[in-house]
Amino acid sequence: MILLLAYCAVLLSFVSGLLALLMNQRHALLALCQTCFKKFPGSRNQCRAFVFGNLDEQRFPVFLRQAVFVILGLSGLFAVLAGLSVLVSKDVITDQIGLGLPWLPWHVRFDGLSGFFFLIIGIAVGAVSLYGPGYVSGYQESRHPFAVLGLFTGLFVAGMLLVLLADDAFMFMIAWELMSVASYFLVAFQHENAANRRAAFLYLLMAEVGALAIILGFGVLASFADGFTFDALRESHLSATWASIAFGLALLGFGMKAGIVPVHVWLPEAHPVAPSHISALMSGVMLKVALYGLIRFSFDLLADIQWQWGVVLLILGTVSALGGILYAMVQANLKRLLAYSSVENIGIIFMVLGLAMIFMDNGHPQLAALGFLAALFHAFNHALFKNLLFLGAGILHHQTHELNIDMMGGLIKKMPQTSLLFLIGCMSISSLPLFNGFVSEWLAFQTALQADVLDNGVLRSLIPVAAAALALTAALAAACFVKVFGLIFLGQSRSQHSEKAREVADKTMLAGPMLLAALCFLIGIFPGLVINLINSVSEQLLGQTMPNDSALGWLWLAPVSAQQASYSPALVLIGALIAGCVSFWYLRRDPVLKTMRRAAPWDCGFGGLTPRMQYSSNAFSMPIRRIFAKVWLIDERIDKDMQGAMDQDVAAVHYHIDIQDHSWPLLYQPIGHGINTLAKQVGRIQTGNIRTYLGYSFVTLVLMLWVIS
Amino acid sequence: MNGLIAAIQTLLFVALAPLLAGWLKVCKCRLQNRKAPPLLQPYRDLIKLTHKQPVVAGQASWIFTKAPYIIFSATMLAASVVPLFAVDLPTSASADVIVMVGFFAFARFFLALAGLDIGTAFGGMGSSREMTISSLAEPAMLMAVFTLAMTASTTNLSIAITHVLNEGLVLRPSFLFALFALILVAVAETGRIPIDNPATHLELTMIHEAMILEYSGRHLALIEWASQLKLMIYGVLIANIFLPWGIAENFSVEALGYGLLAILAKLAVLAVLLALSETLVAKMRLFRVQEYLSFAYLLGLLGMLSHIILEASR
Secondary structure (H helix, E strand, O other): OHHHHHHHHHHHHHHHHHHHHHHHOHHHHHHHHHHHHHHOOOOOHHHHHHHHHHOOOOHHHHHHHHHHHHHHHHHHHHHHHHHHHHHHHOOOEEEEEEEEEOOEEEEEEEOHHHHHHHHHHHHHHHHHHHHHHHHHOOOOOOOOOHHHHHHHHHHHHHHHHHHHHEOEHHHHHHHHHHHHHHHHHHHOOOOOOHHHHHHHHHHHHHHHHHHHHHHHHHHHHHOOOOOOEHHHHHHOOOOHHHHHHHHHHHHHHHHHHHOOOOOOOHHHHHHHHOOHHHHHHHHHHHHHHHHHHHHHHHHHHHOOOOHHHHHHHHHHHHHHHHHHHHHHHOOOEHHHHHHHHHHHHHHHHHHHHHHHHHHHHOOOHHHHHHHHHHHHHHHHHHHHHHHHHHHHHHHHHHHHOOOEHHHOOOHHHHOHHHHHHHHHHHHHHOOOOOOHHHHHHHHHHHHHHHHHHOOOHHHHHHHHHHHHHHHHHHHHHHHHHHHHHHHHHOOOOOOHHHHHOOOOOOOHHHHHHHHHHHHHHHHHHOOHHHHHHHHHHHHHHOOOOOOEOHHHOOOOEOEOOOOOOOEOHHHHHHHHHHHHHHHHHHHOOOHHHHOOEEEOOOOOOOOOOOHHHOOOHHHHHHHHHHHOHHHOEEEEEEEEEEEOHHHOEEEEEEEEEEEEOOHHHHHHHHHHHHHHHHHHHHHHHOOOOHHHHHHHHHHHHHHHHHHHO | OHHHHHHHHHHHHHHHHHHHHHHHHHHHHHHOOOOOOOOOHHHHHHHHHHOOOOEEEOOOOHHHHHHHHHHHHHHHHHHHHOOOOEOOOHHHHHOOHHHHHHHHHHHHHHHHHHHHHOOOHHHHHHHHHHHHHHHHHHHHHHHHHHHHHHHHOOOOHHHHHHHHHHHOOOOOHHHHHHHHHHHHHHHHHOOOOOOOOOOOOOOOOOOHHHHOOOOOHHHHHHHHHHHHHHHHHHHHHHHHHHOOOOOEOOOOHHHHHHHHHHHHHHHHHHHHHHHHHHHHOOOOOHHHHHHHHHHHHHHHHHHHHHHHHHHOOO
């Protein structure tokens, strides 16, 4: 039954993709319907009117778009139901489908871990399908055909869901490739710009290199096992070295997809160019599928965790978290900024997962469960608020035709609902109390503070340093999102586009973000809801649950014990409401004083503040840019146009700034050069002369014969 | 009963914060050979401000007008977590020291947004600087707090203070480092000299003042009160974590009275020290602040390392 729900989710997403293909088949459909109605003349007129009404030339595209997204939404709903029911029932369901190779049918397994990620995907897909119809209506059908977008969206979602269901390496890789390739076409959707094509190609290249690494990782496991099913792979007992090699390959492959530094470069290129609801899915969900892959591979298949892997994850995670947020800080393109912030959040998740591994191997399964919980919880939260922010960015782009935050401003008055939803997203991602991001970060800190139980002195001192790096990350994230919200929504309009912007007319477009924002707040107040779900995952996977001190009741969060730390967001909310309301009521009790006098702001007596006098994105991040100057490759130029006698007067000043990622010159350009030189060397033996090629064949033949004999 | 004492404690925090600010001003004026304003002057200022009609810039949004209430409530919640004169209160269980740092972050988030709301250059400048400095100060602060948390193996402030009390007077090198780190952070976070000067409106050096330049009336009163409260919270943290003696461990009237007197005396001494340092030290250039704060971070780190190497019994 539960598996049926999961299959329904996969099938519906396929159907939504195929349905989108009908976009160009209106005439064929019309003819089909007419023949149908001729055969069954008894059919009711209402039905007939409905069908032909929707097949009308004007009405058809709108109807089909809605139908595609409704079906996609249903797929999301089924995914949520399937995930929730498997988590609540704590079942492990296995099945076989007669697809695939003759001797290797597709093995399907649906357990708590898959269920939890089903839940994440389901919520995200649901929100996106509420939002989608309004968003895609802005595309011109001739330049950006909906058939392509709809088809690959459906395939992309189906691929992600199938990855979670896979129980053999073969099916896993097929589904993984389906997900990667479908998302490549989505990134390349607006391919008229050279930059988009370049980003899409980079994405495809890195996805395929990552897939190769994953295949090799499975290969290492399979060479010690008899077969490719996950059951067989679980039984393979690897030596510590081989296990580490397999883990390293998996980390490279899944890390490339998840976007950890230094293999993150596709993220900031691909996310800005994809349509917003696709970036939301890619950033909010696809990165989580990569995380799922890594967890499945290391905690489930390899099972014998070594603490050294944890240290690697901890260090990579710390670097990604700090690097991601520092790069996000200096971006002016909103979606690029959000992409870098995803790198940061994935870094945080990897960090905590690393802690879980360290505790696991050092014989503290309870603390490992705590770290695991924090990692999965943050993955869940990140899916919520990053989706929300990307959908918000999509609305902003739709209404202002801008993604540059220096071109916005003052939108809080023009788009009050969007601004409130975006504010909730910003507060969650900045991990402020009362919102969901804070809870997972609090759990991460609690995990790190348990480092005292470890025997290894180096680890004991490394982990608190990582925790302090996490604190720096959180504080920088707050600074970054103050900048984002402040420059986009507050102040005065910086361009004509934002001056003319209006709230979205299509309210269903706001429904998706609204759902996500409500969940962000709800889970921030009642984190126990999600924690119980994750506990059933860790019970299956680690055999341990987080020790929540139940004496305090379900409103409380007390990992380890109430003596050590506790947090009750609901009580905090009540306290905040009391404090806020009392001060609000008391200070405004006098009706005369209640009114505020509006006046012009202080302009130092020069008269007239212009929007250009406001702080810009570069100005806001300048102190941080100067303090952490070594982190970026900054090319900053100030050109002056001179005029007048002897060119003494400054007519205009031009400011240019170009900020580059260090990983390009350090990592990618050498690799690119290396491949080019290698290709040239290979080219040398290809003379183009047939006699030489015959000679090669002969020598090869002789060598082979020699080897065989 | 416990809940009542917790509420009284929070209210006392709120009520006494202006007094601390007044006392600080008195000390500073005496040290600088100036005539001091009356001790109760901050109260008078607050009352005066609440009775004035606020003047708000034309383009201000709801963020600007609601931010003072949010900032004040968040700071008040942070105060409710910190044991003032008695330990073992229910409020310290509902939120620990990490949540307290989170409350400060909450208040700061809205303060910085309010600074950006009007769209003046000053507001943006203040917000940018405030967010920069706080993002450097937060890791240093947490490093110091973690040292304490690992020693007492809890992040619950009330239990941590009880732990320090039960240990008796032991000179721990880690605590010494953490104390200095926390003092440096406290100075930075509450905007005192050498990081920021609360007494001037000199545009090149403003941080806090730049953000709140547009505020007036009850809004200004709330923000001023919140920043006085923040100063007091940091003072109480330093006093009660590192020198907890005198704090009430049970709820008898006598113990509570002694606890209150003890904390008042400790705060008075701390304020004198702060006034002294503010008189002796000059304000720092903005881009030397990171050196100051990384020094604080380094102290916190040293505290942590000395705890792990010297004190953890293994």
